[in-house]
Amino acid sequence: MFKKILIANRGEIALRIHRACREMGIRTVAVHSTADSDAMHVRLADESICVGGPTSRESYLNMPALLSAATLAGVDAIHPGVGFLSENSEFAQMVVDHDFVFIGPSAEHIRIMGDKILAKAAVEELGIPVVPGTPRPVSPQEEGIFDMAKEIGYPILVKAAGGGGGKGMQVVQAPEMLENALTIASAEAKANFGNESVFMERYLKQPRHIEIQVLADHHGNVVHLGERDCSIQRRHQKIWEEAPSPAISAAQRMELGNRVADATRRMGYQGVGTFEFLYENGEFFFIEMNTRIQVEHPISEMITGIDLIREQIRVATGEPLGFTQDDITFNGHAIECRINAEHPATFLPSPGKITAYHPPGGPNVRVDSALYTGYSIPPYYDSLISKLVVWGRDRDECLMRLRRALEEYVISGVETLIPLHQALAHNEDMQKGAYDIRWLEEFLAKQNAS
Numbered sequence: 424m425f426k427k428i429l430i431a432n433r434g435e436i437a438l439r440i441h442r443a444c445r446e447m448g449i450r451t452v453a454v455h456s457t458a459d460s461d462a463m464h465v466r467l468a469d470e471s472i473c474v475g476g477p478t479s480r481e482s483y484l485n486m487p488a489l490l491s492a493a494t495l496a497g498v499d500a501i502h503p504g505v506g507f508l509s510e511n512s513e514f515a516q517m518v519v520d521h522d523f524v525f526i527g528p529s530a531e532h533i534r535i536m537g538d539k540i541l542a543k544a545a546v547e548e549l550g551i552p553v554v555p556g557t558p559r560p561v562s563p564q565e566e567g568i569f570d571m572a573k574e575i576g577y578p579i580l581v582k583a584a585g586g587g588g589g590k591g592m593q594v595v596q597a598p599e600m601l602e603n604a605l606t607i608a609s610a611e612a613k614a615n616f617g618n619e620s621v622f623m624e625r626y627l628k629q630p631r632h633i634e635i636q637v638l639a640d641h642h643g644n645v646v647h648l649g650e651r652d653c654s655i656q657r658r659h660q661k662i663w664e665e666a667p668s669p670a671i672s673a674a675q676r677m678e679l680g681n682r683v684a685d686a687t688r689r690m691g692y693q694g695v696g697t698f699e700f701l702y703e704n705g706e707f708f709f710i711e712m713n714t715r716i717q718v719e720h721p722i723s724e725m726i727t728g729i730d731l732i733r734e735q736i737r738v739a740t741g742e743p744l745g746f747t748q749d750d751i752t753f754n755g756h757a758i759e760c761r762i763n764a765e766h767p768a769t770f771l772p773s774p775g776k777i778t779a780y781h782p783p784g785g786p787n788v789r790v791d792s793a794l795y796t797g798y799s800i801p802p803y804y805d806s807l808i809s810k811l812v813v814w815g816r817d818r819d820e821c822l823m824r825l826r827r828a829l830e831e832y833v834i835s836g837v838e839t840l841i842p843l844h845q846a847l848a849h850n851e852d853m854q855k856g857a858y859d860i861r862w863l864e865e866f867l868a869k870q871n872a873s
């Protein structure tokens with residue numbers, strides 16, 4: 424087992440990784456920017472090292488500084504968390520080349536899955552259905568784009584192959600808009616992701632976003648932990664997630680889950696991973712794979728009792744999985760609310776000092792957050808400040824508990840999405856589970872109009 428791990432991240436996820444390490448008897452090394460010296464992950468870690476200035480580029484994305492810190496602290500492994508360098512294949516390779524273990528899959532798997540075109544081709548070959556689209560990058564000047572688009576069928580979605588965070592997508596309703604959309608998307612993709620490659624796929628009108636969590640060791644053992652429904656999104660970013668999905672049956676879960684686990688095994692993939700699908704009219708279509716732990720992992724933990732980060736660390740040491748698919752049971756219902764430091768109606772970021780902090784408690788309530796009274800949220804990073812995760816024996820009990828937990832939650836000094844989550848938890852469609860990926864935007868538009 425590792426003796427010491429460097430956590431190459433910040434905020435709630437750095438704390439979450441620290442907690443798993445401490446429960447495994449592993450010492451932790453926090454890294455931080457100059458803006459984060461009094462952050463909770465720094466306070467709790469056994470050691471901490473400042474790796475650069477306040478912007479992510481100077482610190483959390485600063486590969487040489489992170490590797491120097493790892494060398495200085497004498498760690499065995501580096502956990503990249505989510506965002507930042509977690510899906511950067513170059514970093515994963517550098518970590519290995521410096522004789523540290525990268526807690527994640529191989530650089531090669533990260534590279535392939537980081538390109539949506541290659542990822543779709545790779546999983547399609549393994550029998551996973553994908554969203555129909557072009558199997559290669561397309562350019563606006565290219566002859567034949569109109570025929571390709573016609574074959575896919577309008578509306579078309581132009582997507583950046585290297586895109587992420589819901590950015591780099593353009594909906595095209597009719598042929599006369601196609602060339603322009605490809606030009607804009609390609610320029611945006613180059614500016615944001617350093618990769619101008621774009622492709623086209625069918626734009627599904629009212630799907631749900633359903634994803635399958637997998638866990639694989641280095642010995643060919645793979646399990647799936649069922650699905651998460653992440654359809655409640657704004658600008659393609661998840662706001663509320665739940666497991667199981669209110670829309671799919673136990674038979675569908677096991678059918679898709681087993682197929683995905685089988686594909687993972689045949690790929691030779693190792694670690695945790697998530698296959699993301701759109702689900703419409705009874706059919707699943709793969710859109711992309713995330714080769715890291717995800718923000719919404721706690722809801723799968725709540726319904727399976729498995730500590731995913733602990734397992735991720737265990738398999739990274741080369742230990743075999745301690746259980747099989749038959750040992751995994753799905754119990755009850757879990758919901759996660761992403762609480763961002765943002766205005767609940769305008770979504771404008773709201774950094775600043777927390778003047779009072781009181782998280783909810785009681786049975787089956789989990790708060791993953793690095794906040795404390797007196798802490799100042801810096802303006803430089805992602806606005807996610809807390810994840811409220813609740814469990815109930817069924818969805819109704821879970822919603823009841825969520826409403827009372829949201830009532831208890833006090834975060835003063837900054838604006839947060841708590842009022843939005845309260846409105847969602849009381850909403851009739853949400854109570855019925857009757858929503859798709861467009862639902863939240865429509866709900867917000869109605870609210871703004873009234």
Ligand code: ADP
Pocket residue numbers: 554580586587588589590624625626627628632656659699701710711860
């Ligand atoms: P990113 O890597 O930026 O998160 P994804 O490919 O995972 O991009 O897509 C993010 C979200 O965008 C999806 O959850 C869905 O809401 C929407 N989306 C993606 N592809 C399609 C599509 N073909 N049709 C309709 N919506 C889509």
